[in-house]
Amino acid sequence: MSQAKNTENYREHLGNVNEQGGRIWLFPKIIKGRLYKIRTYISWFYLAFFFAGPFIKIKGNPFLLLNVFERQFIIFGQPFWPQDFHFLVLLLITSIVFIVLFTVIYGRVFCGWVCPQTIFLEMVFRKIENWIEGNSNQQRKLKEMPWNREKIIKRGLKFIAFYGISFLIANTFLAYMIGWENLWAKITGPIAENYPTLIGLIIFSTVFYIVFAKVRELVCIMICPYGRLQGVMLDPNSMVVAYDEVRGEPRGKIRKNEAQDHKGDCVDCGLCVDVCPTGIDIRNGTQLECVNCTACIDACDSVMDKINKPRGLVRIDSINNIKNKTGFRFTPRIIAYSVFMVLLLGLFTTLLVTRTDIEAHVLRAPGKVYFEESPTLISNIYNIEMVNKTFDDKKFRMVVNYPNAQMVMVDTTGVLPANQEQKRVFLIKMERKFITSNKTIIPIDFYIGDEKIKSMETTFLAPVATN
Numbered sequence: 001m002s003q004a005k006n007t008e009n010y011r012e013h014l015g016n017v018n019e020q021g022g023r024i025w026l027f028p029k030i031i032k033g034r035l036y037k038i039r040t041y042i043s044w045f046y047l048a049f050f051f052a053g054p055f056i057k058i059k060g061n062p063f064l065l066l067n068v069f070e071r072q073f074i075i076f077g078q079p080f081w082p083q084d085f086h087f088l089v090l091l092l093i094t095s096i097v098f099i100v101l102f103t104v105i106y107g108r109v110f111c112g113w114v115c116p117q118t119i120f121l122e123m124v125f126r127k128i129e130n131w132i133e134g135n136s137n138q139q140r141k142l143k144e145m146p147w148n149r150e151k152i153i154k155r156g157l158k159f160i161a162f163y164g165i166s167f168l169i170a171n172t173f174l175a176y177m178i179g180w181e182n183l184w185a186k187i188t189g190p191i192a193e194n195y196p197t198l199i200g201l202i203i204f205s206t207v208f209y210i211v212f213a214k215v216r217e218l219v220c221i222m223i224c225p226y227g228r229l230q231g232v233m234l235d236p237n238s239m240v241v242a243y244d245e246v247r248g249e250p251r252g253k254i255r256k257n258e259a260q261d262h263k264g265d266c267v268d269c270g271l272c273v274d275v276c277p278t279g280i281d282i283r284n285g286t287q288l289e290c291v292n293c294t295a296c297i298d299a300c301d302s303v304m305d306k307i308n309k310p311r312g313l314v315r316i317d318s319i320n321n322i323k324n325k326t327g328f329r330f331t332p333r334i335i336a337y338s339v340f341m342v343l344l345l346g347l348f349t350t351l352l353v354t355r356t357d358i359e360a361h362v363l364r365a366p367g368k369v370y371f372e373e374s375p376t377l378i379s380n381i382y383n384i385e386m387v388n389k390t391f392d393d394k395k396f397r398m399v400v401n402y403p404n405a406q407m408v409m410v411d412t413t414g415v416l417p418a419n420q421e422q423k424r425v426f427l428i429k430m431e432r433k434f435i436t437s438n439k440t441i442i443p444i445d446f447y448i449g450d451e452k453i454k455s456m457e458t459t460f461l462a463p464v465a466t467n
Contacts, residue, residue: 015279033298054175107240112293166208272296
């Protein structure tokens with residue numbers, strides 16, 4: 001049992017909150033170990049993709065466009081419409097199950113490695129802060145010193161840099177929503193015509209600035225719902241960032257001319273605490289505040305290298321393996337989540353493959369049920385609602401498969417524009433002598449070019465049936 005667990009009530013308070021309930025401002029050190037380098041490379045790729053995404057085109061069309069204002073979505077170069085909303089729901093459910101599965105197996109690895117909050121805070125804003133204000137000790141001194149020329153200059157530079165990047169992030173998000181061409185037109189256009197866009201950008205830039213400059217780790221600890229759910233997802237077999245207390249305890253500093261046989265490998269240097277972005281002591285065990293960023297692993301490994309001890313005192317492992325040497329095993333929870341995720345991916349893939357590029361639905365026009373154009377001729381009016389989910393114009397035609405029924409299109413162009421939704425009006429006419437019922441089912445075939453893509457049915461209403 002670790003000494004910290006005997007002497008500290010660490011689970012009764014947060015690492016960044018003092019006894020009076022006030023916030024303790026964290027100044028985590030940046031430790032550049034092997035895992036930090038991997039995280040840096042992942043961050044470079046993530047940031048490059050994020051900022052370049054709005055400019056990537058596939059056959060002249062956006063790679064990713066999420067235009068919620070006009071209900072127009074393009075994902076991986078393929079257009080999606082509100083009629084495809086079930087794809088979004090299924091993708092969201094699959095993503096949640098995927099993250100849950102990873103949490104069950106690997107802990108909160110999503111938070112520490114690919115969460116936008118962590119990447120922007122640790123790999124962008126934190127680095128800029130270190131460039132301007134210095135290392136963690138220098139930042140702490142700067143915060144405590146009175147306002148003077150040095151503090152005003154450094155804090156002013158940091159504000160300009162932070163707000164500038166926040167403004168860039170807000171613009172990038174807006175570019176994903178309306179396209180960078182439309183965004184550029186609004187930026188370069190008259191302010192009197194585009195002031196709502198400017199106000200929106202300022203509001204979101206301010207929100208991003210507050211999140212990354214002020215709120216910071218509170219997002220991970222208190223605000224993010226995923227972080228709060230971590231406790232019910234993990235079990236002793238989950239792979240998490242963990243301290244090997246069997247090897248490390250009892251901890252103690254190395255002193256000259258003192259025997260070390262009775263001590264564990266932990267030298268109680270506190271570096272694992274100094275580098276933690278959420279202010280916890282990983283030696284206390286798994287905690288909700290831990291985002292699995294692995295900074296403490298790099299810190300501890302650097303100390304082990306200096307004292308000629310093997311690395312891995314803090315490592316990614318399961319609690320069961322540390323205590324009982326059981327090794328990793330597939331638990332019923334892991335198997336159940338995996339099977340469920342495979343089923344969801346199979347369903348999503350099937351729906352995606354069978355998704356139609358053109359949708360068409362025939363509806364009766366509201367109003368009068370039928371028209372008597374003459375004593376011998378009855379007509380019904382209909383609407384056909386069509387969606388072209390491609391980037392090419394499509395020629396369409398409809399054929400009525402019922403004897404003696406005639407279709408008349410109000411708009412005879414017969415072209416469905418690319419990536420648009422349109423409604424056309426048409427009539428079906430029948431002579432009274434051929435009508436045998438006051439409600440007749442009329443089959444209609446819908447063609448794109450020479451290919452029949454859908455068969456539909458509608459109801460033809462008429463006066464009381466005649467023989």
